[in-house]
Amino acid sequence: xxxxxxxxxxxxxxxxxxxxxxxxxxxxxxxxxxxxxxxxxxxxxxxxxxxxxxxxxxxxxxxxxxxxxxxxxxxxxxxxxxxxxxxxxxxxxxxxxxxxxxxxxxxxx
Amino acid sequence: xxxxxxxxxxxxxxxxxxxxxxxxxxxxxxxxxxxxxxxxxxxxxxxxxxxxxxxxxxxxxxxxxxxxxxxxxxxxxxxxxxxxxxxxxxxxxxxxxxxxxxxxxxxxxxxxxxxxxxxxxxx
Numbered sequence: 001x002x003x004x005x006x007x008x009x010x011x012x013x014x015x016x017x018x019x020x021x022x023x024x025x026x027x028x029x030x031x032x033x034x035x036x037x038x039x040x041x042x043x044x045x046x047x048x049x050x051x052x053x054x055x056x057x058x059x060x061x062x063x064x065x066x067x068x069x070x071x072x073x074x075x076x077x078x079x080x081x082x083x084x085x086x087x088x089x090x091x092x093x094x095x096x097x098x099x100x101x102x103x104x105x106x107x108x109x
Numbered sequence: 110x111x112x113x114x115x116x117x118x119x120x121x122x123x124x125x126x127x128x129x130x131x132x133x134x135x136x137x138x139x140x141x142x143x144x145x146x147x148x149x150x151x152x153x154x155x156x157x158x159x160x161x162x163x164x165x166x167x168x169x170x171x172x173x174x175x176x177x178x179x180x181x182x183x184x185x186x187x188x189x190x191x192x193x194x195x196x197x198x199x200x201x202x203x204x205x206x207x208x209x210x211x212x213x214x215x216x217x218x219x220x221x222x223x224x225x226x227x228x229x230x231x232x
Contacts, residue, residue, distance in 0.1 A: 033218035035154075042204060042225050043154065048218035049211070086154050090217050096168050098144065098217075103153040 004032075004087055004101035011107040012077045020072045020104045022087030030090040032070035034063060037084045037103075046085075047072055074106075082108045111135040113205050113223035120229045126193040129226045131205035138186035139163040142208040144219060145179065145190045147201040155201075159208065160188055195230045202227050 004024040012018035022032055031050060035043035045054050047063035060075045070089075074081055087101040116130040131143065145157040158169035160179040167179045178191045188205055203226045206219035 030215040030217065035219070037154075042222040043206075043219075044222070045218055045220040048209075048220075049214070049216040054220060084153075088154075088217075088219065090215070097170060098156045098159075100146070100154040100156055 004089065004099050006085075006087060006101040006104045008102065009105045009107070011109055012074070013109050014079065015076055017073065017075045018077055018106065020074075020085050020106065022070045022072075022101045023068055024089070024099070024101075025068055026089045026092035026099060027065060027068050027070050029092045031065060032063070032087045032089045034061075034070075034072045035086045035088065036081075037086065043086060077106075077108050079108050082106055111207070111221055113207065113221055115203075115205060115223040115226045118227040118229070120231065121195050122232055123196055123230055125195050125230075126191060127195060127228050128189055128191040129203050129205075129228070131188045131190070131223050133186045133188070133207070136207075138181075139183055142210075143179075143181070143188040144206050144208050145177075146204045146206055146219075146222075148204070148225075149198070149201040152201075157190070157203075162188060192228075195228075197230050200228065200230045 034047040036046045037043040046057050046061050051063045062073045064071045084103045086103045091097040091099050112134050114132045119127050121127050139162045142159045144159040147155050160167050162181045176193050181188045205223040210217040
């Protein structure tokens with residue numbers, strides 16, 4: 001399959017925990033990676049693999065996966081976490097292509 | 110540091126072609142596939158394809174087959190994406206992104222991304 005599905009919008013109160021999910025058949029074979037995008041900026045990698053954070057990404061960001069669903073969790077959301085979040089993985093159809101989720105707009109209240 | 114720097118904004122008429130460049134620095138250019146992703150105004154990320162800078166091999170999304178050409182010049186560590194027969198709905202920010210993968214573990218990610226190149230198609 002070549003689709004990853006994300007909720008269009010999620011909100012969280014300042015300091016609370018939020019989970020953003022991504023569903024797709026390809027996630028049964030490949031790990032998702034997650035990207036944060038703020039208005040007018042390029043996407044930035046926040047999580048890759050099982051649960052790896054690039055240098056400079058706060059440890060309040062974590063990732064997990066089960067079956068066909070990958071999740072990005074922000075524990076203790078901050079105002080600066082308000083952004084669009086995209087998941088991504090290899091396409092599992094064997095054509096060496098890539099798919100992105102439709103993105104989730106996170107609002108921090 | 111690892112960095113991708115893209116060419117500047119372009120304005121094109123419908124039916125024309127555009128070629129966007131992406132200059133890599135801080136790493137071995139031929140060691141990582143380069144992908145291109147675009148984002149229409151207010152929309153999500155759309156994968157376009159990749160180029161293997163070592164071999165020049167390419168793989169394009171079905172949607173862009175026949176209209177997109179990805180090339181590279183290893184002597185200057187630069188990748189290119191050319192899109193032809195432009196339409197108004199090709200108006201978007203085009204990004205290059207370095208792909209890193211651990212194939213045996215099913216792990217794949219994009220880091221870094223270029224700053225983006227706005228291509229506007231308008232008559």
